[in-house]
Amino acid sequence: MKLEFYNCPKSEELNSSILPETPEFVSYKPNFELMEKIADEYKNYKNILIIAHGGSITSFMGMYFALKYLANKKAYFLSTVDPDYIQELKDTLRSEDTVVVSISKSGQNMTQIEMTGHFLDYPLVFITGKNSPLKEIADRLKAKVVDHPPIGGRYTAFTEVGLLPAVLVGLDARALFAGGRTFLDLYKRENLAWKMASVMHLLEQKGFVDVFMPFYTHYLFPMANLIVQLCHESFGKEGKGQTYFAHEAPESQHHTNQRFFGGRKNICGIFTTADSFNNQLTTNYPPSLHSVQIKRHALFDVSKIPLEKSLESEAIGTKEDARINGIPLAQVSISSFTPGEIGKLIAFWQLYAVYASVLRCVDPFDQPQVENSKNLSFDKRLQFKGLL
Known part of the structure; x- marks a missing residue:
């Protein structure tokens, strides 16, 4: 796993004394x-x-x-x-x-x-x-x-x-667990999750309250539901916390890039990418299509490019545009689709949620605003049955 920052403030050092006892x-x-x-x-x-x-x-x-x-x-x-x-x-x-x-x-x-x-x-x-x-x-x-x-x-x-x-x-659940442990064991030590939590907290204090999260990998995108829950339920409290919205990319470039670059200047980004994929596919065009013109080049000029390089190019293009426009963003990347690496990614976000909560002085483990709507919906069922 790797973590990189662009146009972001430097993270603060971890003071383990502010952390709750080991959860x-x-x-x-x-x-x-x-x-x-x-x-x-x-x-x-x-x-x-x-x-x-x-x-x-x-x-x-x-x-x-x-x-x-x-x-x-x-x-x-x-x-x-x-x-x-x-x-x-x-x-x-x-x-x-x-x-x-x-x-x-x-x-x-x-x-x-x-x-x-x-x-x-x-x-x-x-x-x-x-x-x-x-x-x-x-x-x-x-x-x-x-x-x-x-x-x-x-x-x-x-x-x-x-x-x-x-x-x-x-x-392989044991490998998933072992991968997670490599991050969880760092709970009270400087680690990547703390660095990102600190940077995102500093950005929130500067007015960056929306976080755009494009996933440049189809099979990691389902992880977005867990990540959004960890963020919103853990530290979206007491009028604090950012709004995290995730989209699969590069599809998101065809709609939410407009908001990212052209909308209110209260948005930063967390991009998720993979360094390698399980399948190696290259796009080859038949000779009859080689002379088709695209962006002042022949289609032949952009043939035989591995698809993982094409996907990487899409991510780099958006990232570079953000860098030029001064938009803060972080990039989280996994090295491969293995149980150990996926375990690390999940543990990273778990620790991120705890650290982000502590930095905002809220409880990482409760969700006081979640229960009331459940009670109201139960009452509606009773009303339907004529019992309330």
Whole structure:
């Protein structure tokens, strides 16, 4: 992993005394033997359906799509009560070849229970807290239950919440965990996550309250949901914090670059790139097309360029334009699509969220404004039933 800055202030030095005691997610050790035993029980099933919200689904989603080429089973994701999508999943996935994993720490989210309720005739594994409604449902169904660790969802990537689904689809969960540990072990020492948290905090103080996040890699883009949650839920509090909006690039160049370069001057950037890809493709044009003119050159002049160089060129072009225009940006790049490197990337963002919270003097681990809308939506259900 690499981190570079352009048009940015210099990061402050880390003063470890301002940090909370080592958080549970930093020191947690998952039960690999249990996860591998469960995976062996379901080894003949070819599909996994994950039902969850927030960090309970986005951590594994980021892992899965980044490492999909290594998986030996297909993963599907459900985090909505959209009836059309649920019916599509039921039409696609058969109970004979699909394991459903329902994950919720509190086990009290009504949409979690509603989503799960449509798959009760499938093999079910629950990851939830003790004495929760979801746990009671699991017990009454005599389904398998794994205890949810005492860690908030957005920080659970390296627990059974993120790693059991990884094991179920055949990913190397131990390598993911080991990659994450290389970053988490640096919690109280100078590291890349601290540097970026410090720089982004300084930029916020200068009025840069919007953060544009283009992902110049298709298979890392699903990680955006986890990153946005880590940022918004951890330090978007007490009138503080930046707004992070992510787009897949270079598609974003065809819409959000206009905002980035031409809109209000309160925006900075965090670009995500990869140094290498799993497939090496080069664009070759037949001789009949060589003389086609594009930007005062023949098409032949830009033939036989590896696609990873083309993607790199797109990122560099936007980055260089930002540098010329004085727009601050950071670039996060991974070296390869391996479990260890993806583990590092997730841990980087977990620590970033904690450091960014501490710098703004807010609690990294609560989300006080999230619960009220859930209570209101539950009341609306009662009103529909004439019970309120």
